[in-house]
Amino acid sequence: MDFLWTKNMNAPSFPEINGDLETDIIVIGGGMAGILCAAQLQKAGADYVLLESKRIGRGITKGTTAVLTAQHDTLYQDMIKKFGREKARLYLEANLEAVKKFRDLSKETDCDFEGKPSVMYSLNNRSLMEREAEAVSSLDFEVQFTTEISLPFKIAGAVVYPGMAQFHPLKFLYSAAKGLNIYENAFVRRIEGTDAVTDKGKIRGKKIIIATHFPFLNSRGLYFMKLFQKRSYVIAYDNTQPLDMTAEDIAENGFYMRNYKNLLLIGGGDHRTGKQGGGYAAISHFAKKYFPEAAEKYRWSNQDCVSLDGIPYIGQYSPSLPDVYVACGFNLWGMTTSMYAADILADLALNRENKYAKAFSPDRSMLTPQLFSNFGSTFIDFCIPTTKRCSHLGCALKWNPSEHSWDCPCHGSRFTENGELIDNPAMKDIGI
16 A cells, blocks of 8 residues: 555654653553644643554554544434434534634644635435525524535535545644654553553553554444444546535535646545445546546545444443443544544543533444344354454454455454554454
């Protein structure tokens, strides 16, 4: 894979753990959420350390398309129906505030920040787009319904969010990490109370924040039942028309697009990790049809962690772990979610009120159709007879020929063809 955001980047380096440490707050995970959380704690004058298993920003963050928007599919009409208008309003406000904070912080760093409207469209369902526009407008944010957008195909309807944006995620993250108390190559093997154990020392803390994309504690919280993971693919093309927006087709097999300088990024081909899907071939077919002069420059894939109800889990890890906090299940919207997750978790760890905390608390009901789908997939794959088993909970691994990896259909752990761990929640390699 050829990641666009890592090209020509001088990544900062941070020291490694060398013996035991003591602190008040331990942050585990050096992606966007963890770095922003550490920055909030430092701003508050807290005593903290951030532990990253490898290098900061080189996990899920490096594969994002880095669109900053409060437009998250047709979530708002569903939220109003399921949870009520107030919770939907809090979700919207949290994301709008996150976009504003990125905009404000981008003034202090060169991160290729660009303000652009965000457009969600449907090729064949005008009424769905009209209902979503009405739902969002009822939450006191004015959006526009339209049947005309500047893309080379006809649509049935679209919803336009003004004032959204896009940026270079690693330029931003590396700038935000300057001066933070970070340790790299500090893989946390286990948690003992509120202490984190690494291969090179134990970090004794009073509170822990787990920001590792997929939580790794299986004995509490039932996150292995609350979450599943999806693969998504991106190809960056040269020699294409510029877009005056970021765009997303809301269909299950739809595509999403944005520009970066002279490149057009097209994403899609999504499928549950360990299953079959369109992959790069679907994007290539779409590009050849609508952008026939396009020339491929980069391609990469990434992993999204999906919650049961479309809302992230941010807050106390479990009632039995009152001083351990988590941020996960960001779905396809990791950048804005990382910003407000950092605010919520920093406030909780510092015993401060946060008006958004209740809307994202992990202690809500698990009884959704997705729960039974997750359970059924896990049961089936667990029973498949094969010697190649995931080191997480023992599910049967599937060979991924397009990415040359062993993938777990149950919870999304991934391993190289030699058995080395790529993506969590697994905590160790497998024998090949």
